[in-house]
Amino acid sequence: MGGEFLDVCARxxxxxxxxxxxxxxxCIAAILEDDMSAEVFLLALDGLFADQPSPKVLEQRxxxxxxxxxxxxxxxxxxx
Numbered sequence: 001m002g003g004e005f006l007d008v009c010a011r012x013x014x015x016x017x018x019x020x021x022x023x024x025x026x027c028i029a030a031i032l033e034d035d036m037s038a039e040v041f042l043l044a045l046d047g048l049f050a051d052q053p054s055p056k057v058l059e060q061r062x063x064x065x066x067x068x069x070x071x072x073x074x075x076x077x078x079x080x
């Protein structure tokens with residue numbers, strides 16, 4: 001449903017939707033401290049919607065994705 005919403009927004013107001021995606025990317029990049037990681041994270045996040053999971057399953061998937069990315073970022077920071 002989230003992907004469908006963004007698709008509709010892109011058709012109605014492509015400039016606003018592009019700005020939204022840019023801001024989301026900037027926020028994630030600031031958290032992960034890496035543009036490429038932010039891009040991969042957002043692509044992975046989009047993929048979580050592919051089979052239209054229930055809200056509970058989606059929440060579990062997102063928690064797992066976030067834990068993997070933040071654990072990786074934390075390890076990188078600790079070892080530097």
